[in-house]
Amino acid sequence: MASDDSKPLAFEQIEKVQIDADKLQEGMFVCELDRPWTESPFVFQGFMLTSQKDVMRVRECCEWVYIDVKKSVRFKPGQPGNPVTPTSGEKPLFKPSFSAIAVDSPETPGKQHGFLGKVSQILKKGAASHRDKDFPLALKSSVETRVHTNKLVKSIMGEIRLGKSIDTPAAKEAVAACVDNVMMNQDAGLLLTRLRNKDEYTSEHSLNVAIISIAFGRHLGMNRKELNVVGLCGLLHDMGKMLTPLDILNKPGRLNDEEMEIMKRHPADGREILLDTREVMDTVIDTAFGHHERLNGKGYPRGIGGSEIPLYTRIVSIADVYDAITGDRIYRQGETAETALGILHRSAGNAFDESLVIKFIQTIGTYPLGTVVEMTNGEVGIVVDNNPRQRLRPKIKLLLGHDKQPCKPKIINLNTNPADSIGEPYAIKVSHRAGSFDIDLSQHIQSYIKRI
Ligand SMILES: [Fe+2]
The missing domain is CATH 1.10.3210.10 (Hypothetical protein af1432)
Incomplete structure (x- = not known):
């Protein structure tokens, strides 16, 4: 999450251990990947593996990850990957269905995908x-x-x-x-x-x-x-x-x-x-x-x-x-x-x-349609489409330049790694409240409807 006041995942005092993905088991808490979170299909930067499905999803995109020992309920210190009984006796009430791997599309419930490989396939299919x-x-x-x-x-x-x-x-x-x-x-x-x-x-x-x-x-x-x-x-x-x-x-x-x-x-x-x-x-x-x-x-x-x-x-x-x-x-x-x-x-x-x-x-999703986003280069736009498989990489209509002045609207798809005018890759810096920078969402909705 980009804004300073919304960091539920900034874990303190993590005791972490690197573990090969093929040794992952249910009950382990994944706190780091072998790649940036934004290049993964996972919504949260830290999550519990609550099912074999979760485990398989991590294996599909990572060779190794870090496990938070304290947050894991199935992990014996010193023996990464060995199955053990939960370190705490009873599960806390309402606790762990904490699966955080969260980019299932509503359109394709229950299907398993090799996320990274299939993103391009989905886009190619139009x-x-x-x-x-x-x-x-x-x-x-x-x-x-x-x-x-x-x-x-x-x-x-x-x-x-x-x-x-x-x-x-x-x-x-x-x-x-x-x-x-x-x-x-x-x-x-x-x-x-x-x-x-x-x-x-x-x-x-x-x-x-x-x-x-x-x-x-x-x-x-x-x-x-x-x-x-x-x-x-x-x-x-x-x-x-x-x-x-x-x-x-x-x-x-x-x-x-x-x-x-x-x-x-x-x-x-x-x-x-x-x-x-x-x-x-x-x-x-x-x-x-x-x-x-x-x-x-x-x-x-x-x-x-x-x-x-x-x-x-x-x-x-x-x-x-x-x-x-x-x-x-x-x-x-x-x-x-x-x-x-x-x-x-x-x-x-x-x-x-x-x-x-x-x-x-x-x-x-982290960036629902209509969200006002500021890019790392200072340009500002609104989210106009989401990629169900890479919801941290939406399609954005840029409306303001780096100086926050209106510019000729341009649509970029973050999933295709677009670059700005000086060749730097576009990335979202932070999302802003609705109506920020005087961007009128209703006006953009009207312009969509006029396309009919
Ligand atoms: Fe109420």
Whole structure:
């Protein structure tokens, strides 16, 4: 990760041992590769080998790696590679499904690939151009769905404030359209979650959490019916806020303790509202009630934890936190996706289910479409396409020169190792918040749609 405030992987006091890749085993924690991380398919700079699949993936691209002895649960000091029983007796609760090897494409779930060799094959087959051809159409459809659903969410919220019931069939229909969009092109749906209107935070947040949860569920292998449920869970998770006094809900600053206690009533209020709503599944009610609970029992309102928190609630909770961190508020700017994912990663195995966080990071990717990135030579652009096999090497539309002045737009694909005007290879230095350098994402989205 490039920004200074998002380094979840800066390990302290590492005791590391070099080991040949063919001696790797499950339970070992890989902390260094025999090559730069950016030249590997791995999202995280440090990860646990939790399955034989993980082991094979490392072997596919490395001859040797370093193992962090302290973080490994299967390693005997002095005998690298020898199988031993775990050094700690019981696995900690919610701990290790910490597989960090994370560049599975949602389009090809479960397939194994020799990453480095197959990147070029994928590109030669024209996968990227196919994505480009379909993208404007998918984006246009997603924009239409978003406009319609946002109106619906605002209408539902207004009805709740007036003491009326939720139009469940309309909400389900809107979610079904969101599922269709995500199935057609996930990147398009997620891109639109980056367009923010500070004055419509609560309604946009509900819609974003629905879309992000659907994309997340898709990555987890959910079928269409399950995606519709998880989408509805996301859409309605915060409806209890409609009973929160507006001066607290829309306060242009951080809440004091008393206000926070009032705000914390919204999960229970949401449950009450949904219990009075016809045709709403129990899962949706449970999610509204439980989305601020945490696996370590430190959430609210009940302080439940672990297996008491259902899967759909866990999924929506992660999507909720991600969107809250990246969203602009009246009193602060949203963080980058990179920072938000780093925060989630630091909470993995503690507040959040570790395996789900890893899967979530795979879903979003370090540089989602629309991310503003600054290159090492000072030029600035936005991410316009991701290579599913090398997500740290996206396609970027450069918009500003090294002096931060507008330049003739140019698209570079980092996966092809392009060089700048003085022959230096392009590389991302850091990602910036949405709207940085006055780059208007909505303008670029419009230009995409006009290609239809
Ligand atoms: Fe909430």
